[in-house]
Amino acid sequence: MKRYFPLLFCWLLLLPAVAFAAAGSDPEEQFQRLHGYYQRLLNTDEGEKRENWQRAARALQELHRQQARQEVGAKSLYLLGNLYHQLYRRSGIPLDLAEAITSLQEVQGLYPNHPLADDALFYVAHIFLYEQQDWQRAEQVLKRLLDLYPAGDVAPGAREMLATIGGGRAGSTGSERPVLQADGRYKRPVAPAQPPETRRSASTDQKAERRIAVLPVRHWSSERYTRVVVETEAPLNFRSHLQENGDGPQRLYLDLDGARLSPRIDSPVKQVADGLLQRIHHLQTAAGGVRLILDTQTRLDDYKIFSLDNPHRVVIDLIGQPAPTPPPLPTPPPVMARPATGESLSLAQQLGMGVRRIVIDPGHGGKDPGAISPSGIKEKDVTLRISRLLAAQLRRQGNEVILTRDRDIFLPLEERTAIANSHEADLFISVHANAAANRQARGVETYILDVVASDDQAMRVAARENASSARSFSELQGIVQELLNHAKLQESQQLAEFVHQTTLTSLRGAFGGQIEDRGVRRAPFVVLIGAQMPALLVEVGFLSNPEEERLLADERYLNRLVQGIAEGINHYANNLSLAER
Numbered sequence: 001m002k003r004y005f006p007l008l009f010c011w012l013l014l015l016p017a018v019a020f021a022a023a024g025s026d027p028e029e030q031f032q033r034l035h036g037y038y039q040r041l042l043n044t045d046e047g048e049k050r051e052n053w054q055r056a057a058r059a060l061q062e063l064h065r066q067q068a069r070q071e072v073g074a075k076s077l078y079l080l081g082n083l084y085h086q087l088y089r090r091s092g093i094p095l096d097l098a099e100a101i102t103s104l105q106e107v108q109g110l111y112p113n114h115p116l117a118d119d120a121l122f123y124v125a126h127i128f129l130y131e132q133q134d135w136q137r138a139e140q141v142l143k144r145l146l147d148l149y150p151a152g153d154v155a156p157g158a159r160e161m162l163a164t165i166g167g168g169r170a171g172s173t174g175s176e177r178p179v180l181q182a183d184g185r186y187k188r189p190v191a192p193a194q195p196p197e198t199r200r201s202a203s204t205d206q207k208a209e210r211r212i213a214v215l216p217v218r219h220w221s222s223e224r225y226t227r228v229v230v231e232t233e234a235p236l237n238f239r240s241h242l243q244e245n246g247d248g249p250q251r252l253y254l255d256l257d258g259a260r261l262s263p264r265i266d267s268p269v270k271q272v273a274d275g276l277l278q279r280i281h282h283l284q285t286a287a288g289g290v291r292l293i294l295d296t297q298t299r300l301d302d303y304k305i306f307s308l309d310n311p312h313r314v315v316i317d318l319i320g321q322p323a324p325t326p327p328p329l330p331t332p333p334p335v336m337a338r339p340a341t342g343e344s345l346s347l348a349q350q351l352g353m354g355v356r357r358i359v360i361d362p363g364h365g366g367k368d369p370g371a372i373s374p375s376g377i378k379e380k381d382v383t384l385r386i387s388r389l390l391a392a393q394l395r396r397q398g399n400e401v402i403l404t405r406d407r408d409i410f411l412p413l414e415e416r417t418a419i420a421n422s423h424e425a426d427l428f429i430s431v432h433a434n435a436a437a438n439r440q441a442r443g444v445e446t447y448i449l450d451v452v453a454s455d456d457q458a459m460r461v462a463a464r465e466n467a468s469s470a471r472s473f474s475e476l477q478g479i480v481q482e483l484l485n486h487a488k489l490q491e492s493q494q495l496a497e498f499v500h501q502t503t504l505t506s507l508r509g510a511f512g513g514q515i516e517d518r519g520v521r522r523a524p525f526v527v528l529i530g531a532q533m534p535a536l537l538v539e540v541g542f543l544s545n546p547e548e549e550r551l552l553a554d555e556r557y558l559n560r561l562v563q564g565i566a567e568g569i570n571h572y573a574n575n576l577s578l579a580e581r
């Protein structure tokens, strides 16, 4: 029963914004349009008008009426429940919540054999528990769910939830608020809690508003790696705990104190099912925090959790062998330029060698311009231009190339590495341009990841590229230390040495000795953290230096540069193939 959830929630991201009033079109298309419109209600100003929600609700009801007992009918009804729940979060009108519960209950009642039936009941239990603090009714629904669908994919989550709320129950009423204990179980409070009707009083709302919102979780998957990023509106403390289960799947708990779930989170359970991570539960605890529970599909080899700021986020890397059954629906890649199929095979490919797919990462983008030259040239534009040229060059050599961004958009650092990992790239190259207070500083430098920076200058470069303060920088070193075990350090060092040398040689061939060799260096760059393949960051010149500013706008310089980088990659690949023979 796992195929529908991922499908449904992938659409959230993909559907184009199209008007949905298109009678007579294919029901599936109608559903998709409505789903797209629902997404707009969640994310744009259109969601501020109640009438828009009601319009969407009416259209979904109509679609369900026309498609009763059909696949689209079941999905429409489920989405209707979803929509009313979100509307309630905005309106606070109890009737909206009642509509949500009714629609979801009807999914199970009308479509008991549909894969969404158990999900719908689970959703209802979440609403009872977290919107109404009615753990008794939540318990009833969960028991019914387990009776009817003991082997369904939400059954483990339902059992966990049942165990969690299984504190005192005798003589209690539905109005009592369960309290999360230190051991992770809920318990009924000794003193009577607020009755439900005062729950949304102004003071309660203000208190809730003061809590830090946890935004929808993002994730990237490959066969043996999953990165989950939890972004929050402000920094907050987190605690984690891994629950072992023999050799079986594990549960990873992430507790965020003083937090609330953003209304943009549209489902209590996010299904992932990528072979490593089964699903993520989002729980609003009665104690005023958020708990995320990550159910793995297999026993992890390793996992790492670290936080980054600007914006504030917690990054969870899971590493392991995938569960025997492959994922039914892999997550679509967030941003990528479709690789053109090269006509000729590179030497590495002819030899069946290890460098085939290369991810190139143009530094910065969108709201983050990177360094800016005195005359106003932005690093983000320079890096994109170079990356496109480099991609073209590498494709001509028969490599498959993926750009983390192919236009001027903002992309968080951890997402760039995640794109490389989830595409199982063989190499990761992050392209940057340098800047320094000293306008005389010039030249090319190539970096790989390390805990300690090679020197003060390298540290300043990393701090600038990480867009982080000195303080978080020192915290970062602790993170890197832990993560280095998985980094391909020797390979990265060799790759960096080849690329650095061929780049210098190529540039000097045209521009002579004025191109300064600043060497291969090391520093803790966030964009390199967690890369599962040889990875480097190249600083292609100084935008702060008047002469290099000119060069970085000169096509001849850029062409020489990408030829040099590409040649270094070839050397590396050929060297690998020799080593393996």
Ligand SMILES: [Zn+2]
Pocket (backbone or CB within 6 Å): 363, 364, 370, 371, 379, 431, 432, 433, 465
């Ligand atoms: Zn940069």
